[in-house]
Amino acid sequence: MFRVLTLNNISVRGLERLPRDRYEVASALSDPHAVLVRSADMHSIDIPASVIGVGRAGAGTNNIPVSRLSARGVPVFNAPGANANAVKELVITGMFLAARNVCQAWDYARNLKGSDEELDVAVEQGKKKFVGYELPSRTLGVIGLGAVGVEVANAAHLLGMRVLGFDPQITVQRAWQLSSGVQQALSLDDLFSRCDMVTVHVPLMEATRGFVNAARLRLLKDNGVVLNFSRAAIVDEKAVVDALDSGKLGAYICDFPTNAVKHHPKVVALPHLGASTGEAEENCAIMVADTLKDFLENGNIRHSVNFPEAVLPRTVNSTRLSIANENVPNMVGQISTALANAKLNIADLLNKSRGELAYTLIDVDGQVPAGVLDQLRKIDGVLNVRAL
Ligand SMILES: NC(=O)C1=CN([C@@H]2O[C@H](COP(=O)(O)OP(=O)(O)OC[C@H]3O[C@@H](n4cnc5c(N)ncnc54)[C@H](O)[C@@H]3O)[C@@H](O)[C@H]2O)C=CC1
Numbered sequence: 001m002f003r004v005l006t007l008n009n010i011s012v013r014g015l016e017r018l019p020r021d022r023y024e025v026a027s028a029l030s031d032p033h034a035v036l037v038r039s040a041d042m043h044s045i046d047i048p049a050s051v052i053g054v055g056r057a058g059a060g061t062n063n064i065p066v067s068r069l070s071a072r073g074v075p076v077f078n079a080p081g082a083n084a085n086a087v088k089e090l091v092i093t094g095m096f097l098a099a100r101n102v103c104q105a106w107d108y109a110r111n112l113k114g115s116d117e118e119l120d121v122a123v124e125q126g127k128k129k130f131v132g133y134e135l136p137s138r139t140l141g142v143i144g145l146g147a148v149g150v151e152v153a154n155a156a157h158l159l160g161m162r163v164l165g166f167d168p169q170i171t172v173q174r175a176w177q178l179s180s181g182v183q184q185a186l187s188l189d190d191l192f193s194r195c196d197m198v199t200v201h202v203p204l205m206e207a208t209r210g211f212v213n214a215a216r217l218r219l220l221k222d223n224g225v226v227l228n229f230s231r232a233a234i235v236d237e238k239a240v241v242d243a244l245d246s247g248k249l250g251a252y253i254c255d256f257p258t259n260a261v262k263h264h265p266k267v268v269a270l271p272h273l274g275a276s277t278g279e280a281e282e283n284c285a286i287m288v289a290d291t292l293k294d295f296l297e298n299g300n301i302r303h304s305v306n307f308p309e310a311v312l313p314r315t316v317n318s319t320r321l322s323i324a325n326e327n328v329p330n331m332v333g334q335i336s337t338a339l340a341n342a343k344l345n346i347a348d349l350l351n352k353s354r355g356e357l358a359y360t361l362i363d364v365d366g367q368v369p370a371g372v373l374d375q376l377r378k379i380d381g382v383l384n385v386r387a388l
């Protein structure tokens with residue numbers, strides 16, 4: 001029986017993928033094998049030693065202590081692309097909110113007082129304050145061309161905007177998906193200096209923290225717009241408020257209502273709604289539950305942010321060993337020697353590495369005695385051994 005601890009509400013459609021006869025899933029249980037999480041902060045909690053896998057039903061993993069878990073040989077999984085359409089739709093909504101001053105105009109209208117005839121007069125007088133612009137007259141810069149960024153760039157291009165993209169590590173898969181009408185910016189500064197609107201779709205990490213800063217905002221066209229549906233700290237909020245106050249920025253549209261920005265009249269701050277659609281919640285939960293199940297039951301690794309992709313079909317009449325280890329020389333040699341000394345025959349083997357970590361799946365004919373597993377665990381650099 002596998003025990004799975006949930007730290008956030010996870011869509012039932014996903015949890016249904018973990019059959020009750022083999023899985024106990026609850027928001028409070030002891031010695032869990034795995035954790036399912038959305039945005040709950042795992043940095044501040046003790047993750048029990050029993051945990052062998054963590055699944056993020058979403059994209060960003062900055063709420064998870066990934067390097068601490070890597071050192072324990074624990075893969076962290078996410079659900080790449082599963083909520084990208086939901087985020088794209090809200091980003092495009094945000095562009096319209098900014099271009100047509102929708103929130104400020106709505107606020108004006110709902111606060112009008114008087115008879116309907118008086119309201120008509122106030123409407124006709126007041127509407128000139130909210131004159132907007134149309135998207136095809138503007139240039140959008142998309143920073144980060146991953147699952148969300150590519151969708152946003154393609155949609156904006158279809159709306160008639162000129163679109164520039166910047167992502168030095170774009171994958172071949174995403175480059176294939178990107179509309180050929182999206183032009184490449186050579187650097188962040190190049191992008192900012194050629195755009196009216198900029199939207200960020202990068203993970204929060206040291207390299208991206210505060211990289212929408214005062215110097216870059218100065219490069220943007222006047223009355224520009226910044227959209228941030230990634231993470232609050234990617235944007236230097238003080239610089240944004242200064243730019244809003246000076247008129248350099250016309251609007252900041254974001255998913256993070258911090259005290260620094262939420263009351264500003266030119267800010268629209270939503271309560272982290274990017275992935276909050278029924279469809280996205282289901283997609284993410286299903287994808288991550290399937291991934292976690294295949295890992296727990298077969299040791300296969302897909303969609304991990306710290307481990308290599310490692311998928312090996314199972315051999316009949318064999319025991320599967322999954323071994324997480326440091327990526328150092330002679331690990332496979334030591335592992336296969338230990339198995340040979342125990343007169344165990346290897347039927348199939350897969351060894352993959354990623355950065356400082358490596359992962360080995362081995363199908364061994366017959367049963368593997370517990371003593372052999374203990375020997376494998378004693379090999380210097382081995383982080384985790386399971387027999388499945
Ligand atoms: N508001 C919300 O509810 C949601 C927010 N997010 C946020 O959006 C982020 C992006 O999500 P996805 O597109 O699904 O992730 P992704 O991993 O598919 O794409 C991220 C892209 O950023 C690029 N990148 C990394 N560092 C960069 C840099 N310094 N400059 C330019 N590009 C860089 C990567 O090469 C990658 O292509 C997530 O990490 C998360 O923080 C994602 C989903 C929902």
Ligand SMILES: O=C(O)C(=O)COP(=O)(O)O
Nearest residue numbers: 038039058059060275276
């Ligand atoms: O997927 C992401 O990165 C998100 O930010 C969505 O977060 P959530 O699952 O809605 O708490």
